[in-house]
Every structure is written in C-alpha cells, then in structure tokens.
Amino acid sequence: MKTAIYPGSFDPVTYGHLEIISRASKLFDKVIVLVSVNPLKPCSFTIDERKQFLRESVVAEGVGNVEVDSNEGLLIDYFNEHNADVIVKGLRAISDFEYEFQMAQANRKLCYKAETIFLTSKSEYTYLSSSMVKQIAMFGGDISDFVPECILDRINERLKRY
Ligand code: ADP
Numbered sequence: 001m002k003t004a005i006y007p008g009s010f011d012p013v014t015y016g017h018l019e020i021i022s023r024a025s026k027l028f029d030k031v032i033v034l035v036s037v038n039p040l041k042p043c044s045f046t047i048d049e050r051k052q053f054l055r056e057s058v059v060a061e062g063v064g065n066v067e068v069d070s071n072e073g074l075l076i077d078y079f080n081e082h083n084a085d086v087i088v089k090g091l092r093a094i095s096d097f098e099y100e101f102q103m104a105q106a107n108r109k110l111c112y113k114a115e116t117i118f119l120t121s122k123s124e125y126t127y128l129s130s131s132m133v134k135q136i137a138m139f140g141g142d143i144s145d146f147v148p149e150c151i152l153d154r155i156n157e158r159l160k161r162y
Pocket residue numbers: 007008009010011015016017020088089090091092096120121122125126127128129130131
C-alpha cells in the first residue's frame with residue numbers, strides 16, 4: 001500500500017492541480033491532497049473553502065482513491081504521522097524547479113525516507129497558476145477553462161472587483 005502526499009496552497013484548485021492529482025492517483029494506492037498553511041503566503045480562500053473546492057472538483061473529475069486534508073505544521077511531521085511513502089509535486093517550468101528542488105532536499109534532510117517525485121505539467125497547463133486565475137477573476141475575466149464548473153461561481157463571487 002503506497003501513499004503519496006500532494007501538498008500545496010490550492011488557493012483555489014485549478015485544472016493544472018487536478019491533472020497532477022489524476023495522474024498521481026494512478027501511480028499510488030492512496031493520494032492525500034494536503035492543503036498546507038504557508039504563513040508567508042496570503043490566501044484568498046479559507047482552508048475549509050479550499051478543501052471543499054478540492055473535494056467537489058475531485059468528484060467532478062471522477063478521480064478515485066484521493067483524500068483531502070489540511071496541515072498547519074511541518075509537511076514532514078504529517079508525512080511521518082500518516083506513514084506516507086512519497087511527496088508528489090507538479091513542475092511547470094524551470095522557475096518551479098529551483099524552489100521545488102530546495103524543498104525536496106530540505107525534506108529529505110529532515111526525514112531520510114521522504115522521497116519527492118515530480119510530475120511534469122501537461123503542456124496546456126504549464127502557464128496555469130492559482131494566482132493567475134485569481135487575477136483574471138478579479139477583473140471579471142472568464143476562468144471557465146481553468147477551474148471546474150462546480151466551483152466557478154464561488155470563486156468569481158469572492159474575487160470580483162468590478
Ligand atoms: P500555485 O499557487 O502556484 O498554483 P500551489 O502551491 O497551489 O501553487 O501548488 C501546489 C503544487 O502544484 C506545486 O507542486 C505546483 O508546482 C503544482 N502546480 C500548480 N499548478 C500546476 C500546473 N498548472 N501544472 C502542474 N503542476 C502545478
């Protein structure tokens with residue numbers, strides 16, 4: 001039984017995240033999508049909202065063997081407490097690599113058995129990020145190609161400025 005943890009802010013979840021979740025779910029017996037609190041990164045949605053968006057989106061996309069949870073502490077503590085095997089991260093571009101490489105090294109330093117596996121983004125989602133989706137929504141742009149329909153109205157409602 002292999003368990004993978006896919007951590008991130010998911011503020012909000014996008015099709016880029018969902019594609020990684022779907023692929024990870026085929027590689028591992030269980031995938032825990034972990035909404036992680038980063039005190040250095042301000043978010044637009046609460047942890048509960050982000051978890052709810054993820055749960056509904058995963059169901060809408062028909063992905064099985066996925067659990068959604070949140071963590072306010074160190075990823076590696078959660079990893080050990082849940083007997084996880086692997087940390088999954090998505091890589092969009094070289095710009096992601098530098099940060100993710102450091103994180104993977106730090107996590108392995110904190111726990112030698114914490115392997116990080118990188119899944120490269122599908123080419124049509126390489127430019128897609130939560131912050132880009134939020135900027136478009138704030139100015140009333142159409143984000144329907146970027147997030148599932150089931151969460152679209154709540155995102156637009158929260159972010160619309162004009
Ligand atoms: P962001 O706010 O940049 O979208 P998150 O912290 O929510 O980022 O991302 C969590 C993980 O998902 C990271 O490993 C990130 O590289 C990955 N990810 C985010 N967007 C995409 C995408 N479009 N394609 C592949 N991986 C992605």
